[in-house]
Amino acid sequence: MASSEDDGTVEEKENNNKRRTKSALATAWLTFYNIAMTAGWLVLAIAMMRFYIQKGTTKGLYRSIARTLKFFQTFALAEVVHCAIGIVRTSVIVTGVQVCSRIFMVWFVTNSIRQIQSEESVILFLVVWTITEITRYSYYTFNLLHHLPYFIKWARYNLFIVLYPLGVIGELMTIYAALPFVRRSGMYSMRLPNKYNVSFDYYYCLIILMLSYIPLFPQLFFHMLRQRRRVLHGEVIVEKDD
Amino acid sequence: MSRTTFFEVRVLNGKTKEHLCFLDKVEPYSTIGDIKSLFHKSYPHWYPARQALSLDPKDKSLRDEDILQNLPVGTTATMYFRDLGPQIGWTMVFLAECIGPLLTYLLFYFRVPYIYSHRYALTSSPHQVVRLACACHTCHYMKKLIETIFVHRFSHGTMPLRTIVRNCSYYWGCSAWLAYYINHPLYTPPSYGELQVNYALFIFMMCELGNFSIHLTLNNLRAEGSRCRRFPAPTKNPFTWLFFFVSCPNYTYEVGAWMSFSIMTQCLPVALYTLLGFLQMAIWAKGKHRAYSREFKDYPSVRMAIIPLVL
Numbered sequence: 001m002a003s004s005e006d007d008g009t010v011e012e013k014e015n016n017n018k019r020r021t022k023s024a025l026a027t028a029w030l031t032f033y034n035i036a037m038t039a040g041w042l043v044l045a046i047a048m049m050r051f052y053i054q055k056g057t058t059k060g061l062y063r064s065i066a067r068t069l070k071f072f073q074t075f076a077l078a079e080v081v082h083c084a085i086g087i088v089r090t091s092v093i094v095t096g097v098q099v100c101s102r103i104f105m106v107w108f109v110t111n112s113i114r115q116i117q118s119e120e121s122v123i124l125f126l127v128v129w130t131i132t133e134i135t136r137y138s139y140y141t142f143n144l145l146h147h148l149p150y151f152i153k154w155a156r157y158n159l160f161i162v163l164y165p166l167g168v169i170g171e172l173m174t175i176y177a178a179l180p181f182v183r184r185s186g187m188y189s190m191r192l193p194n195k196y197n198v199s200f201d202y203y204y205c206l207i208i209l210m211l212s213y214i215p216l217f218p219q220l221f222f223h224m225l226r227q228r229r230r231v232l233h234g235e236v237i238v239e240k241d242d
Numbered sequence: 243m244s245r246t247t248f249f250e251v252r253v254l255n256g257k258t259k260e261h262l263c264f265l266d267k268v269e270p271y272s273t274i275g276d277i278k279s280l281f282h283k284s285y286p287h288w289y290p291a292r293q294a295l296s297l298d299p300k301d302k303s304l305r306d307e308d309i310l311q312n313l314p315v316g317t318t319a320t321m322y323f324r325d326l327g328p329q330i331g332w333t334m335v336f337l338a339e340c341i342g343p344l345l346t347y348l349l350f351y352f353r354v355p356y357i358y359s360h361r362y363a364l365t366s367s368p369h370q371v372v373r374l375a376c377a378c379h380t381c382h383y384m385k386k387l388i389e390t391i392f393v394h395r396f397s398h399g400t401m402p403l404r405t406i407v408r409n410c411s412y413y414w415g416c417s418a419w420l421a422y423y424i425n426h427p428l429y430t431p432p433s434y435g436e437l438q439v440n441y442a443l444f445i446f447m448m449c450e451l452g453n454f455s456i457h458l459t460l461n462n463l464r465a466e467g468s469r470c471r472r473f474p475a476p477t478k479n480p481f482t483w484l485f486f487f488v489s490c491p492n493y494t495y496e497v498g499a500w501m502s503f504s505i506m507t508q509c510l511p512v513a514l515y516t517l518l519g520f521l522q523m524a525i526w527a528k529g530k531h532r533a534y535s536r537e538f539k540d541y542p543s544v545r546m547a548i549i550p551l552v553l
Contacts, residue, residue, distance in 0.1 A: 192423075192426060192428040192429075193428040193429070193430050194430065195430055195433060195508070196508065196509065196510040197423045197424070197426070197429055197430055197507070197508060197509040197510065197511075198423060198509070198510035198511055199423070
């Protein structure tokens, strides 16, 4: 009898140990990830500033940072995995939507449609993204290390009020500028008749995506506002039940 | 002579904790359904289907069949109320979800003006498979309508209004999307011709019959009274023998029907719709399978949720 009880507590201790090592591993990985991303976006910011200071113009700026941008923005897919496996307590859907919209902009708009790479709206959203990401990732890093300076917390939960709408404007203007080039080249599109009886028009797809910002942007914006009230003012927000 | 102790029920708003209603002289054997009816008298716009009562604001809501006496409360029960929003009966929901696709598809089949180029308005497709597809699609939804009216017995009474809008947009929208391509003037018939169409048609009909048999079987199960709960089992009907392998053969047959429809029409949007339907039905099947396994100790272990031996 006594031995089986001992086995029980030994198993419990083993499970607890496993859980503790798993969470220590998770924290170590997340810390590394956030430091790496902060560094990456800092590099981007500095590269952009250097280019502008040296050349005095924004023409060609996108091309010079394209590879770095693509690398670090695509790496952000890891955040969706973090939410899915539970080491970060955020909704998978919210993170998924935000990361997907970024990946879409980088790979399917600015990367594929060369003619818009010198537009000012591209610079606008790049600057917005850079500031937002540096603030966000440094916030996570300091949070994980339990040494969060107030100014970073303040920046994370206040700057978005200005940056988020500016970023959306930049993205929408870029997609709008890309429309005529997409129409002319017929890229990523498939017409009837074909063996599988399907058609896809990238031009109309882009228009629908632009329209989808109308319902999606307010939801994400108000989500951030609710987070802000909770974190900065300690208010308890009663969520609407579904 | 025993004196029945009457209960008193105090209803508070779950969010604001304000006092809403005080019911006294409540019979100890009353159910939550009875209490909801009493509450409805004081607040006529909150009909019982819209009310969610629970013993704690954060708890799940109590079931209508729960008896007041059996709840962990003293003689004065405090309950928290939550408004579930306008509700629609399940039968209405199913009817709306079936009539939409049926009629939408027909709009495209008859090439109502302004859908395709005006040269093709009100013409009909020369391909036999397109006529066949229309017949299959229409029969599929007619069968669903008949089942909703005569066969199904729904356990939950209602569904929130928001959900019906979302579900209807999905079903009606997808039906329009499929119908657009199948009835298009530039439609390409299947690569393997008659052979492909006939085989797919045969499998489609088998799956529809199978799906209907399963619904009848499940209905009979419910008819035998709710005292003794049993899990569904194969009967003499060969279509129900899928119960040996799967907990939810109705979903299996439904996926089979849509797969054969997509092969019959050789249309990628239909295949994508089938995939989406499969994903949703797999989630439902897994939930049901888990519920069965938990409730019945002698549940056959060889059964999977939706795909025999796999899922």
